[in-house]
Amino acid sequence: MSENSNPEPSNFIRNIINDDLKNNKNESRVHTRFPPEPNGYLHIGHAKSICLNFGVAQDYEGGVCNLRFDDTNPEKEDVEYTDSIQNDVKWLGFDWEDRLFYASDYYEKLFEFAKQLIRDDKAYVCHLNTDETREYRGTLTEPGKPSPYRDRSVEENLDLFGRMRAAEFDEGECLLRAKIDMASPNMNMRDPAIYRIRKVAHHRTGNDWCIYPMYDYTHCVSDALEGITHSLCTLEFEDHRPLYDWFLDQLPVPCHPQQIEFARLNLNYTVTSKRKLNELVTDGHVSGWDDPRMPTIVGMRRRGYTPESIRDFCGRIGVTKTDTVIDVGVLENCVREDLDKRTRRVLGVLDPLKVVIENYPEEETESLDAPYHPNNPDMGQRQLPFSKVIYIEQSDFMEDPPKKFYRLGPGREVRLRYAYFITCNEVIKDDAGNVVELRCSYDPETKGGNAPDGRKVKGTIHWVSVEHALQTEVRLYDRLFNDPKPDSNKHEQDWKEFLNSDSIKLIKAAYLEPSLAEAQKEDIFQFERTGYFCVDNKDSLDGKPVFNRTVTLRDSWAKRK
RNA sequence: UGGGGUAUGGCCAAGUUGGUUAAGGCACAUGGUUUUGAUCCAUGCAUUCCGAGGUUCGAGUCCUCGUACCCCAGCCA
8 A cells, every 4th residue: 555545644642653763762662552441331432542552553563552451440340341342342443463461460470569569668558547548648739648557667568468468458458558759749659559458259360369459550560561662541641650650660570661641532412431321321311332322332333333434533533632522523424434435325215205106007016227326336236116106205395395495396396216207296185284195197208217308307306115115113313412511510410411312213114125124234324315324233133124323414405494 | 839731723633853825634615516405526714823922034833921721639440
């Protein structure tokens, strides 16, 4: 591939790496890692980090990226999540090859390193309880004060730490702490915890351990043990960097990776905090983590978003240290762009209005050629059955149309896509005055959609033969929230009050062209003039696909109204 | 003056060591093509880079002083 066809994005992290390479730092290696805690499902925010970490590695000669589970808090973690996370990363199109690691792989080494810290008088066992620890820590503006246990001897600390591991203490009874600086203006340096006691089973190590290492201690050491060169994380860890470096400076680790922080992704009309996503699920506002309205990877997948579109999105938004809120429209646009070129066009009527073509023979059915893609003949074509009674979209008829309305109205002529010109002769209403049926006539000369006399029609509408239609369920999804910033802390209201009550519209019986009976799970189509739809990967049955609307088409007509 | 960060058009974002007309995408607007009011194509869209001073022949890029916003007081990550 030529390099100009898809130039690498320029961002501050790549600039740092370029400099490092120029200076022969890290033996000119580039080694990153994606380090999720397996305590939930991955979402679009994680996708940014995944694309960054794997993407950077991919783009440099010999660069690699590890998948590492930061599993140091057994109470919240589970194999359900390690499984789903691996699936999601793979689905996004990335490959960690044989480099799947767990922080829990390093428990024994971490324990030995901790003893080293004690021997060097850089760590001590502290018996302050939680409240006391908080008091001793001081506040943002006042320094903390040293724990009364801070000056225990190396021997005593070694003995105590061994007994912590041997389960001789209860949860919360004591901690192993780093001995740094209780007066540091950086709270993270005020003798942070290294190990705490948790008498719970770990999803991988079972009951082997009753003490678990903290993130700050574990992460930097894990990075170093794996030979990571650039440890990319989000902005809130900026204050932790001195501690990251402190641990590595004390310990005989093989290398000292550089932590670099970037801004996490925020999307408007969306929430991405794990807590809130979880609340949506447990409170039943959505059907699960994979509800098509969820910003989770599984949700977006079920919605019909493609890995390509998500990767494209992550590339377009850039990587900076600026706190920003990206317009979801950018994501939707990436989806449309990808789907436009890859999906087959089909006809489907979601809100049917019956049309009887009076001059069309009663029993006749004809088969019409219909290409799958207007700009790409390679995608082939299928046959469309046409007959006397068809459905068109309710919104494609107006009894009293405004100017600029190109569609059907009394006495008007339109083209049925790939079929004939029809003219509306009569409007039939029910007792309540609702339009229930149109009586039309067709021009046999216009088969295929062109008039031999050269006359033009302004509008082309989609349709489906009633007799041949596949009747199935279609779900129209929309944004989950009405407000651009549902979780802004400036709102007085609870974020859930901004839930969009119309985020799902269920159509029990939509009428689709019969070829769709063969659609397979996760196939995506464009229903002409209405949007992109994907076959639900859960509720679809053989021959009876259920469709989820991925995203609508752009609609400049709707905008005009 | 607790500490750490960030400020470039409606939303993102590029802008190496100061040097001509401040990339690009999204959005928006207008025109063209079109059997999807889709796609596609063309054009337009920051006398200005948070503000005020200053240095300089020349500053988004350097200096000074301000302002706004974000993060930090888990035995979570």
